[in-house]
Amino acid sequence: MEIMVTPSREDQLKEKPEDDSRLGFGDIFTDHMFLMDYQTGRGWFNPRIEPYHHLAIDPAAMALHYGQELFEGLKAYRGPDNGIYLFRARDNFERLNKGARRLAMAEVDIGVAMEGMKKLILLDQEWIPRSPGTSLYIRPTLIATEAHLGVRPAHEYLFFIILGPVGAYYKEGLNPVKICAEDQYVRAAVGGTGNTKSAGNYAASLLAAEKAYKKGCTQVLWLDARERKYVEEVGTMNMFFVIEDEVITAPLTGSILPGITRDSVIRMIKDWGIKVSERALSMDEIIAAAKDGRLREAFGTGTATVISPVGQILYKDEEYVVAGGEMGEISQRLYREIMAIQYARKEDPYGWIERIG
Ligand SMILES: Cc1ncc(COP(=O)(O)O)c(C=O)c1O
Incomplete structure (x- = not known):
């Protein structure tokens, strides 16, 4: 044609x-x-x-x-x-x-x-x-x-x-953002359309996002629709948590977007010899890890934001600080490496980039 x-x-x-x-x-x-x-x-x-x-x-x-x-x-x-x-x-x-x-x-x-x-x-x-x-x-x-x-x-x-x-999607740029875990509203349920980029998913997220802004949060951290217990993703990013030596992200069960940055990040971290798990991760586990210092990093991944470090998580009106509110080591390395590939500043070992002009 x-x-x-x-x-x-x-x-x-x-x-x-x-x-x-x-x-x-x-x-x-x-x-x-x-x-x-x-x-x-x-x-x-x-x-x-x-x-x-x-x-x-x-x-x-x-x-x-x-x-x-x-x-x-x-x-x-x-x-x-x-x-x-x-x-x-x-x-x-x-x-x-x-x-x-x-x-x-x-x-x-x-x-x-x-x-x-x-x-x-x-x-x-x-x-x-x-x-x-x-x-x-x-x-x-x-x-x-x-x-x-x-x-x-x-x-x-x-x-x-x-x-x-x-330019940058968030006005914070690379400074860590604060996210609010949402235990009332739901973005998407397994079997629905959460794994597609359909406009309705975003419409369904807006009221909770407004509620989160009022609490000083940049994004909503969505929990699973059935139990409001397990982390899913945030507004326009997939989420990763580093607890001790394990990097954890929600599995693709159908309610979250299969992010292309998420997939790239998983491959890169694996290649660095770091353990990555796609598994259910509860807020209870995150909070317990935050309380006793095992929660080392949290970050979001997405095309618009690339890697966005999370500095605070608000859950049931309690605030939990992650990595002292700073950008963690893995987030920094990912940000540097993925941008170097995207901007063709280093060799791309994965065959991810294409020169078109
Ligand atoms: C809901 C949601 N999750 C995750 C992502 C990240 O996906 P990707 O890495 O493909 O940009 C996006 C952005 O596209 C999104 O809108």
């Missing part, structure tokens, strides 16, 4: 941020976007790159009523050789398609979607920031566009990709 490219006219081009060392996250978008359409019986058609624009969708579009909406998040990095690099990009599209199966949506044609993404990044490459820790965030999105009221899978979909230059 040929991808049609309609470049922006000179007068449509946007102002780029003046100082990319001061970039925030999620408010700035580049000049172009990729789109393609789907109809049952016809498949995907009309892949195209156009100037970034508003979407016109029918008010009866099924995404707006029944929530058939999925997204992804990945980044393009500028290397020291001025090359443009992607990190495990195919995994994001495969996760999107897994989500599409769960939500009874059309699976995207990964070949065309990835080709469109790469073309789009190359067209808008001047937007890739160069300051340390900055990158070009990529947001592939799949929505049901068929105009129909009545609950059933839609027959028409739109897939699009937008891009934006980003």
Whole structure:
């Protein structure tokens, strides 16, 4: 399928941020976007790159009523050789398609979607920031566009990709964040859609997030839906805890997102000869370890935040300090190593990065 490219006219081009060392996250978008359409019986058609624009969708579009909406998040990095690099990009599209199966949506044609993404990044490459820790965030999105009221899978979909230059996700940057364990609200249950990046999961998280902000927390630490006892993940990251010499993260039982950073971190830590367990970890075990000094580190992993150290955990109105509120040794090493791979500053022994330009 040929991808049609309609470049922006000179007068449509946007102002780029003046100082990319001061970039925030999620408010700035580049000049172009990729789109393609789907109809049952016809498949995907009309892949195209156009100037970034508003979407016109029918008010009866099924995404707006029944929530058939999925997204992804990945980044393009500028290397020291001025090359443009992607990190495990195919995994994001495969996760999107897994989500599409769960939500009874059309699976995207990964070949065309990835080709469109790469073309789009190359067209808008001047937007890739160069300051340390900055990158070009990529947001592939799949929505049901068929105009129909009545609950059933839609027959028409739109897939699009937008891009934006980003800096740190949290204003804390690399400073440890405080997270609140949530024992009332639930984000996702086993058998539901917690292992997909469907918009509804994030909507379900917002009230608890507001409650957490009021208590001075940056993120909610979700507990399992059945017993509110075992840690799952936080808002946009998978969680790791280091208790004595064991690094522990929740298993992929279906209620948490199978993070690509999580998977990379597990592989790296294993290669360093450190024990990693994907197992159920209760708040009781964490608190007991925090109390007697065995909880050495806690950190979150995700594309947006990379590695985010946790300095305090609030649970049932008690605050527990982790690693003296500092960034731990394993978190620091991971941060350094994973960023060095993503930004092509060192050799990638895993075959995770791809140079696209
Ligand atoms: C709920 C949730 N968990 C975990 C992650 C981390 O996943 P990844 O490492 O693939 O970015 C994200 C971000 O995508 C997320 O939204």
